[in-house]
Amino acid sequence: MGYPPQxxxxxxxxxxxxxxxxxxxxxxxxxxxxxxYPPQGxYPPQGxYPPPPGAxxxxxxxxxxxxxxxxxxxxxxxxxxxxxNPYAFSVNLNGQWFIQKGKMIAYxxxxxxxxxxxxxxxxLVAGHFHSPLYAQDWVVAQGQGKLLLGDRGFDLNxxxxxxxxxxxRANNLLAFDPRLTLKQSIIPGFLTLLGTGKxxxxxxxxxxxxxxxxxxxxxxxxxxxxxxxxxxxxDHSYMRGVLGMARGMFGIGGTSGEEHQFEFSxxxxxxxxxxxxxxxxxxxxxxxxxxVGMLGVGGLQRLNQVIGQRLSAEQGGGRSSGxxxxxxxxx
Amino acid sequence: xxxxxxxxxxxxxxxxxxGQEVYSKRGAMxxxxxxxxxxxxxxxxxxxxxxxxxxMAGESTPLMHVTGQGSVMFGHHGLHVEVVDLxxxxxxxxxxxxxxxxxxxxxxxxxxxEQGGLSGVVRGQMTGQGLFTTxxxxxxxxxxxxxxxxVQLPVQPGRAVYVDPQAYVAHRGQIQNKLHTALGLRDLIGxxxxxxxxLELTGQGVVYVQASERKL
Numbered sequence: 001m002g003y004p005p006q007x008x009x010x011x012x013x014x015x016x017x018x019x020x021x022x023x024x025x026x027x028x029x030x031x032x033x034x035x036x037y038p039p040q041g042x043y044p045p046q047g048x049y050p051p052p053p054g055a056x057x058x059x060x061x062x063x064x065x066x067x068x069x070x071x072x073x074x075x076x077x078x079x080x081x082x083x084x085n086p087y088a089f090s091v092n093l094n095g096q097w098f099i100q101k102g103k104m105i106a107y108x109x110x111x112x113x114x115x116x117x118x119x120x121x122x123x124l125v126a127g128h129f130h131s132p133l134y135a136q137d138w139v140v141a142q143g144q145g146k147l148l149l150g151d152r153g154f155d156l157n158x159x160x161x162x163x164x165x166x167x168x169r170a171n172n173l174l175a176f177d178p179r180l181t182l183k184q185s186i187i188p189g190f191l192t193l194l195g196t197g198k199x200x201x202x203x204x205x206x207x208x209x210x211x212x213x214x215x216x217x218x219x220x221x222x223x224x225x226x227x228x229x230x231x232x233x234x235d236h237s238y239m240r241g242v243l244g245m246a247r248g249m250f251g252i253g254g255t256s257g258e259e260h261q262f263e264f265s266x267x268x269x270x271x272x273x274x275x276x277x278x279x280x281x282x283x284x285x286x287x288x289x290x291x292v293g294m295l296g297v298g299g300l301q302r303l304n305q306v307i308g309q310r311l312s313a314e315q316g317g318g319r320s321s322g323x324x325x326x327x328x329x330x331x
Numbered sequence: 332x333x334x335x336x337x338x339x340x341x342x343x344x345x346x347x348x349x350g351q352e353v354y355s356k357r358g359a360m361x362x363x364x365x366x367x368x369x370x371x372x373x374x375x376x377x378x379x380x381x382x383x384x385x386x387m388a389g390e391s392t393p394l395m396h397v398t399g400q401g402s403v404m405f406g407h408h409g410l411h412v413e414v415v416d417l418x419x420x421x422x423x424x425x426x427x428x429x430x431x432x433x434x435x436x437x438x439x440x441x442x443x444x445e446q447g448g449l450s451g452v453v454r455g456q457m458t459g460q461g462l463f464t465t466x467x468x469x470x471x472x473x474x475x476x477x478x479x480x481x482v483q484l485p486v487q488p489g490r491a492v493y494v495d496p497q498a499y500v501a502h503r504g505q506i507q508n509k510l511h512t513a514l515g516l517r518d519l520i521g522x523x524x525x526x527x528x529x530l531e532l533t534g535q536g537v538v539y540v541q542a543s544e545r546k547l
Contacts, residue, residue, distance in 0.1 A: 204341065204409035205339055205340060205341030205406075205409055206340075206341075208338050208339065208342055208404075213364060214362055214363070214364050215362060215364075216361065216362040217358075217360055220362065220404075220406060235368070258357070258358065258369040258395065259369075261362075261363075270362075272342070272362055272404070273341075273409075274339075274341035274342055274361070274406035274410075275359075275361055275406050275407060275408060
């Protein structure tokens, strides 16, 4: 008996557990299913909304169609390796999958989550997970059942690679099939998948596929496939000329925030998402920390300065417009 | 002129060329093709006086001037993007909700006290909109940012629209807005509905409302 830890929370009436019945045997009647909830009609939608005073009627538009009832899934009806909705994905697990920590939202069946350092996984990890930097962020799910994945309400997509090579932002890779091989990309914060198999990735908004030549803001880059690694592109052309010199000397006008892009060229596809706020990535942090050791005193001071500037920019950028105009006038 | 084309609800593709330059929120470029330049700007075409006025009004959001020849994709923090085409009329919007707008549009700053006098000032303070709002006038397109997408509600004479101040995004047309308080005894003892303040919009025009109460 693997996962469900036995004494079921001291509830004697909880009908379950004897040998953990698979699939269809899952006791539906145990849950007070739909009848317990007020059905859609109970909620006062149109009509219940009081028309604003003075308005002759409601809004001119016809009432929108009633929302579709929320589907209730069980282990048998959950989709096999498909999206449940745009934000949740159901993996039909039969064997092993690599899962990023914190992306599992629910599961059915007997599934065990093992750290990559677990002894019996040695061969699998040695063959398919070539990134000690990220090893702490990943686990292997093994067993049989349905595994539901989700990530911050982002859109989820599954991709099938066929003898391919795809690099993706490490934070946005949720899970992959162990037939694929994971390696660290040259670009920090990105992981490369090689081989044939399926993986699940999240994106802020739908994924947009673009063909090079293209320059992409690093924050909105989701990944790239069958392409050489990008190079950095820096653009400071507005610093030229008299006005540019004045800018440089007095710092008026600031920076455009768009001096730096990743430049792609060659044949392949670039995957883009709407930009996301830079999220703390523990692996990226470890990578940077490891390199701090190579700096001398001057370098460290410079780094300190850069971090200070960046920090004030980030915090200043988050300033809400809610700050009243009066306050701005005063200071 | 070839307009803004939404790629999906959160990405917007904007062609840039001679005679079609745009101003955009700094850092909102996601990708581009072609020879496009991004220069920081403080005046955004409004001249030094305009810039000073904007700075004074707290309506100066960092902008950049996008020029050259090519195609640029814009987006910001995964917020929804809504394209608004202006045909000679005026859009009233908070500066930080503007993702990108045509350089052909005149931008300005309006003191809310001009609309409703003292109560306009009170409204600005209470709703967190500040005392000033940005206006865009002319012929061209602009794109607004919203959390959760926007709906357009028509405002007609005799049909006022009430909007949660936090969900209000922008409006256009001949619209007067005033703060509508619905405070009762329950609010005093902390058992209010949390909907004590609404913006009451009357007149003729369109108001843009986002599907969320989150400010940007």
